[in-house]
Amino acid sequence: MIKPKKPHKPRSSARRGSTQRRTEPESRHGIAGSLNLLREYGTSERIFSGGQDLFSPGTATNAVYILLDGWVFLYGILEDGRRQIVHFAMAGAVLGFSQVEGAITTFGAQALVEVTVCVIPHQALDKLSREHPEVGLQLARLLSADLGLAFEHLTSVGRQSARARVARLLLELFMRYWSVWSGNGIETMQLPLTQEHIADATGLTSVHVNRVLRRLKQDGVVEFHYRRLLILNPDKLSNVAGVDPQQAKLWLRRRPFD
Amino acid sequence: MIKPKKPHKPRSSARRGSTQRRTEPESRHGIAGSLNLLREYGTSERIFSGGQDLFSPGTATNAVYILLDGWVFLYGILEDGRRQIVHFAMAGAVLGFSQVEGAITTFGAQALVEVTVCVIPHQALDKLSREHPEVGLQLARLLSADLGLAFEHLTSVGRQSARARVARLLLELFMRYWSVWSGNGIETMQLPLTQEHIADATGLTSVHVNRVLRRLKQDGVVEFHYRRLLILNPDKLSNVAGVDPQQAKLWLRRRPFD
DNA sequence: CGTTAAGTTGATCCTGCTCAAGGTCGGTGG
DNA sequence: CCACCGACCTTGAGCAGGATCAACTTAACG
Numbered sequence: 001m002i003k004p005k006k007p008h009k010p011r012s013s014a015r016r017g018s019t020q021r022r023t024e025p026e027s028r029h030g031i032a033g034s035l036n037l038l039r040e041y042g043t044s045e046r047i048f049s050g051g052q053d054l055f056s057p058g059t060a061t062n063a064v065y066i067l068l069d070g071w072v073f074l075y076g077i078l079e080d081g082r083r084q085i086v087h088f089a090m091a092g093a094v095l096g097f098s099q100v101e102g103a104i105t106t107f108g109a110q111a112l113v114e115v116t117v118c119v120i121p122h123q124a125l126d127k128l129s130r131e132h133p134e135v136g137l138q139l140a141r142l143l144s145a146d147l148g149l150a151f152e153h154l155t156s157v158g159r160q161s162a163r164a165r166v167a168r169l170l171l172e173l174f175m176r177y178w179s180v181w182s183g184n185g186i187e188t189m190q191l192p193l194t195q196e197h198i199a200d201a202t203g204l205t206s207v208h209v210n211r212v213l214r215r216l217k218q219d220g221v222v223e224f225h226y227r228r229l230l231i232l233n234p235d236k237l238s239n240v241a242g243v244d245p246q247q248a249k250l251w252l253r254r255r256p257f258d
Numbered sequence: 259m260i261k262p263k264k265p266h267k268p269r270s271s272a273r274r275g276s277t278q279r280r281t282e283p284e285s286r287h288g289i290a291g292s293l294n295l296l297r298e299y300g301t302s303e304r305i306f307s308g309g310q311d312l313f314s315p316g317t318a319t320n321a322v323y324i325l326l327d328g329w330v331f332l333y334g335i336l337e338d339g340r341r342q343i344v345h346f347a348m349a350g351a352v353l354g355f356s357q358v359e360g361a362i363t364t365f366g367a368q369a370l371v372e373v374t375v376c377v378i379p380h381q382a383l384d385k386l387s388r389e390h391p392e393v394g395l396q397l398a399r400l401l402s403a404d405l406g407l408a409f410e411h412l413t414s415v416g417r418q419s420a421r422a423r424v425a426r427l428l429l430e431l432f433m434r435y436w437s438v439w440s441g442n443g444i445e446t447m448q449l450p451l452t453q454e455h456i457a458d459a460t461g462l463t464s465v466h467v468n469r470v471l472r473r474l475k476q477d478g479v480v481e482f483h484y485r486r487l488l489i490l491n492p493d494k495l496s497n498v499a500g501v502d503p504q505q506a507k508l509w510l511r512r513r514p515f516d
Numbered sequence: 517c518g519t520t521a522a523g524t525t526g527a528t529c530c531t532g533c534t535c536a537a538g539g540t541c542g543g544t545g546g
Numbered sequence: 547c548c549a550c551c552g553a554c555c556t557t558g559a560g561c562a563g564g565a566t567c568a569a570c571t572t573a574a575c576g
Contacts, residue, residue, distance in 0.1 A: 140394055211525085
């Protein structure tokens with residue numbers, strides 16, 4: 001209970017994210033259309049390296065970030081230092097939007113690999129949405145999708161077994177990643193997580209996640225090794241995850257900007 | 259694991275929700291300003307009785323609801339019938355918004371007491387947001403607030419002890435209710451939940467929630483009896499809940515429509 | 517090669533679950 | 547009026563899924 005966790009600092013991000021990035025033309029992101037628009041509003045691009053916080057819990061938000069490339073996770077921290085990962089964001093995500101400019105966030109955002117973001121000052125967002133009315137509703141759709149994911153995540157953490165939680169998380173990440181980066185039938189992907197990330201996302205300990213992953217591999221369901229995820233048996237996976245395969249497909253087309 | 263839960267049907271809603279409703283003029287809700295606006299867009303009011311679903315998991319969403327009065331909870335269901343409550347909504351909440359018209363929801367919404375909602379067909383929402391550009395951004399702010407709550411809820415369920423989870427939930431509901439319905443110093447409120455609802459929201463069993471509540475009362479923290487919540491010691495409560503009292507106040511002013 | 521983050525494995529413990537049996541309250545019908 | 551019924555709450559005994567603690571191994575980087 002009182003085991004403060006040292007700030008998550010990866011050894012170094014040398015080879016990180018070197019694979020499968022920018023394999024698709026930017027125009028595939030849908031958001032790209034809005035991008036040219038954005039440049040007129042005093043926005044800028046910025047790069048964060050893996051392990052770096054885009055913003056931290058308890059600080060004021062001063063800008064909105066659009067994630068152009070790479071992986072980011074959102075997390076909450078308890079007083080004793082324990083961490084809960086609440087969301088994994090990939091290209092196209094909007095991060096740091098809040099109701100009021102300068103509001104204090106209760107959660108943080110950290111880059112898993114080197115990421116590129118588009119920084120939009122809060123004021124620019126106001127102006128943008130005034131002059132382009134469709135932006136507000138688009139933003140609402142995006143947030144609604146994230147809210148749905150959060151609800152499903154919460155349901156999993158609150159009511160499923162360790163095995164099911166891990167399986168569900170891996171399945172979700174696989175489906176979402178697949179829809180962003182490709183469309184072909186590969187069942188393997190680069191997943192820049194440690195077992196501790198999986199533990200923090202599922203509400204388990206990394207020790208127990210290790211045992212669960214071991215068994216999942218043994219049972220021929222999935223294999224996760226060296227930041228590489230391999231789906232051994234999709235049907236079995238969605239079965240273990242407690243997710244209807246039909247419903248899993250809903251994770252595919254959740255990018256409102258398209 | 260295989261214990262199907264019968265649909266939650268309260269014994270009867272005779273005396274339900276008879277207290278402390280409509281104690282404030284509607285204009286307090288901020289949303290009221292938008293209400294007159296809404297009437298021009300083919301919307302209608304509707305009443306659901308306690309225990310009734312506004313919409314159910316796995317069904318298509320055909321309208322957006324604005325909750326005018328009463329309590330509603332959002333929930334997810336696992337195949338084995340177990341339920342996770344992901345959110346409690348009170349007056350001013352927007353329910354059932356989704357990215358695409360007719361999309362299948364993975365979660366449901368159920369009235370805890372008799373509730374009044376304003377029904378907005380999806381198409382009307384489109385028209386509304388086209389003609390009143392500020393609506394989109396306002397909706398985004400509202401969803402952003404809910405997303406923040408969902409993240410905090412998830413962090414609690416994933417990482418806190420049973421005692422802390424229950425305390426945090428009760429504290430959250432108290433603060434949010436307080437900000438909607440009044441501003442004075444009463445530390446008691448009508449909370450139309452059963453212990454099973456608390457269990458489903460915190461990811462515990464009702465048996466264990468019972469024990470936790472008993473101890474919280476014993477320790478002079480809070481008392482929850484006969485759908486009435488009594489805060490015995492606010493400082494102790496936020497301490498047990500693992501919530502910084504300063505931060506708890508953020509739950510007070512989270513109604514973007516004001 | 518030494519260092520460090522991350523993964524692996526075993527032993528033990530404990531929080532919260534399961535199963536089971538009452539108890540309470542309000543509503544309903546004889 | 548009273549007996550019964552259904553939803554909900556209470557309490558106890560025993561169990562188990564995952565946590566905790568503690569080594570040790572592996573892989574990558576400098």
